[in-house]
Amino acid sequence: MKVAVDNRGYYGKFGGAYIPEMLYPNVEELRQNYLSIIGEESFKKEFDHLLKTYVGRPTPLYFAQRLSEKFKAKIYLKREDLCHTGAHKVNNTIGQILLAMRLGKQKIIAETGAGQHGVATATVCALMGLECIVYMGEVDIARQKPNVERMRILGAEVRPAKSGSKTLKDATNEAMRHWINNPVDTHYIIGSVVGPHPYPDMVARFQSVISQEIKWQLKEAEGTENPDYIVACVGGGSNAAGAYYHYLDNKDVNLIAVEAAGLGNNSGESAATTVLGRPGVLHGSKTLLMQTDDGQVVEPYSISAGLDYPGIGPIHAHLFDSGRAQFYSVTDEEAMKAGILLSRLEGIIPAIESAHALAALGQMDFSKDDVVVLNLSGRGDKDLETYIKWGRY
């Protein structure tokens, strides 16, 4: 089985470009140009150079000795938390802004939930001198104050999304509406492997640097490119897509996706889309979606704002549907405990998103020689307040 997007923008049954005609010219312009632009030598050179000198890549693949002893496997952490701005998100925003500039766009818009993608977008806009507007749900603005101010310091305008539930899904709606109203000079930097084709494929390609590095780094450390497991959290799923990318067709490597179960999958307060969702269409693609019987999108819940999304990228819906990836759910409680555990065992405070991936280790059965790569997608600085509020450390 080859996991790749087909020429209609589908991964198996999922994907496509379900967009109103008002967005068609923009999305079509991207679709026609993205592969040739990101294949250009000058693009690759500039992208690689910025990833190296600005983002700080390659990020280390760190053998976590004490964590390994705890879970009785050889556990490596891919340190995306050490990227500039504190998470993997910037890999994608660097790629997309270089692409946008080659398409002649002068303005950038983005959506953000917790603010990580917003900060990563504001950062590259400052770097390139482009105007930046970030849509953020009014509810999220109130609960993610430091990231709002980071974006403002970087020169971005943060616009509150006041519609619907006033969170990430509505920020995405508002960004799409902005794009409808400003179709010519603006590029929309979507932050995950969601949205209409070609976004899921484009974002996955920009994030694929993660698995590209894992391959040679693991070869150096273990003498093989292939781990037995790759573990990553999935909200929209961009860090997971990047960590899986170069292993998608290698069946020897088990792909583990970890979703947020909030207060529990039966509690009515969860964001575990593969458990609670059905096929549907949101934000331009057909995917698994949390919704009512009547097809209204349901507001999910997780303690982690980055996993608090009612859908997943179509690539992940396909990995789930085809059985290529195994999906686990982790509750708020389990994730917070795993966050403290990593802090105590390895001296690394993870983002609560990444702590979900860590917590899944406790649900898995390893043989002693199993090599596990866990994508530590972000650092916990932004979550300090959540850790403090949780309090049990």
Add this chain to the structure above:
Amino acid sequence: MSTIIIKNRIEQLFEEKKERILSVYFTAGFPDLNDTSEIMRHLQDSGADIIEVGIPYSDPVADGPTIQESNKVALDNEISLKLIFEQLKNIRKSVDIPIILMGYINPVLQYGVEDFCSKCAEVGVDGLILPDLPMQEYMDEYQEVFKAHGLLNIFLITPQTSEARINEIDQNSMGFIYMVSSSSTTGAKSGISSSQVDYFNRVKSMNLKNPVLIGFGISDKESFDQASEYAAGAIIGSAFINVLKKAENLQTEIKTFIQSIKGIN
């Protein structure tokens, strides 16, 4: 199988009437849950030519604040697609002008495309506007079942739509083409500017096989008259929602509004 072939009411209308066709959109289940069929009767009685019934959705990305809010109110009123069909069950006893359902694709998918289409045919719906159903998907997966149930699928074009694509849309359209007047969501802009007039003229000169109705930003007699100069007529949505929102007596206020648009005193 015996099927009675009746001419689609939309096609019938455009055969009989060539200008100043007024299509009016409103959201089902708004302002009150069970206003749907009453509003439709008043629209017909006041002189509207086509009724577009909006299927409320939690995430209406092509809509501006006015229609978003009406969607939200209707959903809070606990409208559902199932209930809309219930409300339309006897509509053909009192309304004989064309009825179009307009909404986003996800509720239709959850209802089941086949079931949705047969229910539409059963209650007497003539056409569908599903803005986030792309033309290619429509042709690959939906066209056959829509046609089997006598439903015309109405496509949108915008100022950014290329001439080649407009021609392609025209080839695959039946009924009419919904010409979005500006690059915007619904209700965002009011009035008609000179660059819009250029666009209207450009499309008019293409001599499309389908008639065109202009929508988005049509809110009063002046904009309706202007739009009618370049197309077979126009569509009003947000402005009518604003009337409904404030209406104390639906019958009189719908009548006053529709007649003010048409210029009947």
